[in-house]
Amino acid sequence: EPEVTQTPSHQVTQMGQEVILRCVPISNHLYFYWYRQILGQKVEFLVSFYNNEISEKSEIFDDQFSVERPDGSNFTLKIRSTKLEDSAMYFCASRGIQGSNQPQHFGDGTRLSIL
């Protein structure tokens, strides 16, 4: 069964550094998402991406965050200048286009630790 894959599985970065989290969505999917989960808290929506542009973003997704689909397969989340509070699990998800009643498929996440 096709999967969403995320790399790296764990990223340790110094505060203030830039970090790029990578995702390869399921190949025929056209809706892409990033979520995050701070330890012990709910999964929170960050951003959705469709037709090569952001379709919706949350308050968390400020100017320090950006997303890109540089080629036909990768979907990246960049945090420009990381803060301690960015430490979390970051999940990528993708969804097919057969109507709105389709589930999202999630990757295993990248654990981001900011020191």
Next chain:
Amino acid sequence: SQQGEEDPQALSIQEGENATMNCSYKTSINNLQWYRQNSGRGLVHLILIRSNEREKHSGRLRVTLDTSKKSSSLLITASRAADTASYFCATPKPNAGGTSYGKLTFGQGTILTVHP
């Protein structure tokens, strides 16, 4: 805003018993989705139930939806130790035009522990 909230927060049962988890939400929905998360792993989609459906089955899983009460339940029958995980309900938010880009709102989850 739409919000799925599960209860109980934690459930501990013996292998072979049934586990029931509940979810409530606040606004109208197109569908409601249940996900499982094993410790330190990603979210695995279990079942999607549409707003015009009342019950749906998948293997040992049974999901019900009561749109009048804005609630859903997930029943796992004959539980196994491998079912130990956190279970979340999630509702997608349509945008203002009625189409859906699918932003999911998750609840806090129910932590299920199945003892062998």
